[in-house]
Amino acid sequence: MERLQKVIAHAGVASRRKAEQMIIDGKVKVNGEVVKELGTKVSSNDDVEVEGVPIVKEAPVYYLLYKPRGVISSVSDDKGRKVVTDYLPEVDERIFPIGRLDYDTSGLLLLTNDGEFANLLMHPKHEVDKVYIAKTKGIPTREQLQQLKKGINIDGEYLKAVHAKINSSDPKKNSAIIQVILHEGKNRQVRRMFEALGYPVDKLKRERYGTLDLRGMNAGDSRPLKPHEVKQLRQLAEKNVE
Structure with missing residues (x-):
């Protein structure tokens, strides 16, 4: 038996907190009956519907x-x-x-x-490291990389890196290979941060996740x-x- 909100979250319908609100709002049915109690537990034999849509139960992969x-x-x-x-x-x-x-x-x-x-x-807030390797046009200074760790306001959005360091640089080609660690995952975050500093990203790869x-x-x-x-x-x- 598992808590109803956990079953809803597991199915990818909503986060557990949003699932709890859906239950309170009467949007969830178990075996055809509306359930509003957060402590409700269900088994794999119970039929759960969220806003009229049945939840498909699959083993997690x-x-x-x-x-x-x-x-x-x-x-x-x-x-x-x-x-x-x-x-x-x-x-x-x-x-x-x-x-x-x-x-x-x-x-x-x-x-x-x-x-x-x-x-x-x-x-x-769970602070799982996401490690990227970026190849930039141009070679940022140490002070500019510090700016990434302090954070940059770009179009009203605050973007920051946990860590940033130059792995290697090529003055002849005017390029650098830079390691960047993020906890966030905002849209085009690494590219936007480097573009804001004046160093467009040629290539970007995520090498590690946790x-x-x-x-x-x-x-x-x-x-x-x-x-x-x-x-x-x-x-x-x-x-x-x-």
């Missing part, structure tokens, strides 16, 4: 994909472009990406059908996460919650 450039971080695209789920055709469950990587960004992307797990990892990396993988490769990897990610996110 977790995958790591090395996303290539030129791929949409979505399960479908109305323009017919390649999407990340095209690289996992053998997966029967209705998986979706946890967060996103831009069309032109490659690297580590997680996919799951566990909505609660996805919400846990994506929330910035305890996971891309060792032994090529672009387009995918694999299921091991149970201990899922547990480590969950513990990593939960330890930073007050």
Whole structure:
């Protein structure tokens, strides 16, 4: 038996907090009856509906994909472009990406059908490290990289990095390879921060997500996460919650 709001969150309908509000608002039915009690527990045999839509119960699955450039971080695209789920055709469950990587960004992307797990990892207060490697046009100064850690206001949005350092630079080609660590995952965040400093990003790759990396993988490769990897990610996110 599991709490009703946890079952709703797991199905990816809403976060657990929003699921609780849906229950209070009378938008949830169990076996055809409206349920407003937050302590309600249900089993796999119970039929749960949220706003009239039945929840499909699937065993949770977790995958790591090395996303290539030129791929949409979505399960479908109305323009017919390649999407990340095209690289996992053998997966029967209705998986979706946890967060996103831009069309032109490659690297580590997680996919799951566990909505609660996805919400846990994506929330910035849980402080899960996302490590990127950027190749920039131009070589930023140490002071400018400090600016990234202090934060930059771009179009009314406050963007900041946890850490930023130059791994290598090429004065002849006027380019640099820079490691950037984020806790957030705002739209085009790394590219926008460097553009604001005057250093456009040529290439961008996410190399690490929490305890996971891309060792032994090529672009387009995918694999299921091991149970201990899922547990480590969950513990990593939960330890930073007050």
